[in-house]
Amino acid sequence: MLLDTHCHINFKDFKEDADEVIQKAYNEGVECIVVGAEKDTSKRAVQYAEKYERMWAVVGLHPVHLFGWEYELDGQIIQSSAEEFDYDYYKNLALHNKVVGIGEVGLDYFRIPDGESLESVKKRQMRVLEEIIELSCDVKKPLVFHIRPSKGSFDAYSDIMSIVKEKGVEKFLLHSYLGSREQAKEFLQAGAYFSFNGIITFKNAEEVRDIARYLPLDRILLETDSPYLSPDPFRGKRCEPAYVKYVAEKIAEIKNIPFEEVAQITYKNSKMFFNIE
Numbered sequence: 001m002l003l004d005t006h007c008h009i010n011f012k013d014f015k016e017d018a019d020e021v022i023q024k025a026y027n028e029g030v031e032c033i034v035v036g037a038e039k040d041t042s043k044r045a046v047q048y049a050e051k052y053e054r055m056w057a058v059v060g061l062h063p064v065h066l067f068g069w070e071y072e073l074d075g076q077i078i079q080s081s082a083e084e085f086d087y088d089y090y091k092n093l094a095l096h097n098k099v100v101g102i103g104e105v106g107l108d109y110f111r112i113p114d115g116e117s118l119e120s121v122k123k124r125q126m127r128v129l130e131e132i133i134e135l136s137c138d139v140k141k142p143l144v145f146h147i148r149p150s151k152g153s154f155d156a157y158s159d160i161m162s163i164v165k166e167k168g169v170e171k172f173l174l175h176s177y178l179g180s181r182e183q184a185k186e187f188l189q190a191g192a193y194f195s196f197n198g199i200i201t202f203k204n205a206e207e208v209r210d211i212a213r214y215l216p217l218d219r220i221l222l223e224t225d226s227p228y229l230s231p232d233p234f235r236g237k238r239c240e241p242a243y244v245k246y247v248a249e250k251i252a253e254i255k256n257i258p259f260e261e262v263a264q265i266t267y268k269n270s271k272m273f274f275n276i277e
């Protein structure tokens with residue numbers, strides 16, 4: 001059994017065939033956690049989790065959705081709506097028994113909307129993140145962080161480190177980790193878990209493989225970030241949860257251990273991190 005801890009079956013890319021894609025994943029022994037990015041996708045994540053037995057949801061407000069703009073992601077134009085963080089709305093979703101975490105939330109300094117500066121973006125994202133961390137404590141569900149530093153820097157990772165220390169956050173997941181090795185060490189000591197996706201299979205991702213080699217397997221989770229970041233040999237095509245096995249294969253190769261061991265341990269880690277029975 002494998003667990004794709006971060007997929008977006010709830011996004012419009014799967015509008016026509018989500019059920020088939022989910023069935024295909026089940027047939028291949030893959031269970032999923034569906035992750036929201038704003039109000040509508042968070043609500044849909046919960047609806048999928050209600051519909052399928054071995055499926056769970058994570059709900060939250062992605063930092064890019066604090067601004068109303070369009071940006072490119074993995075070859076697609078994404079529209080985002082300037083959403084205010086509505087504590088009660090998210091709390092209501094978060095209390096659902098199939099909701100296992102708060103995410104994806106965090107800091108994104110890479111994409112700066114027109115009319116904003118790095119400073120204004122930081123300020124706004126930090127303010128909202130403080131409220132989100134409060135929600136996570138309130139409902140006792142762990143945080144799933146999306147962290148993207150500004151070009152050529154690790155700034156957003158340093159900032160998240162300061163916040164988790166200041167707020168005393170003891171358990172959190174760094175989704176699609178792309179920080180430095182030194183920061184990975186510090187995050188490990190702070191109790192972080194790390195999830196890897198198709199990026200780990202990309203030719204130019206030697207640094208990501210180095211991090212995965214360095215991290216103990218008991219802190220690693222698997223994900224796809226579907227519909228984005230399809231692993232080789234599907235790079236550029238729509239990603240889907242069934243492809244999580246390519247991520248597991250690559251980690252087995254990097255760590256020189258059997259695929260089964262990666263599958264078993266990451267599955268156990270995921271269940272423990274998200275408190276899934």
Ligand SMILES: [Zn+2]
Binds near residue numbers: 006
């Ligand atoms: Zn995502």
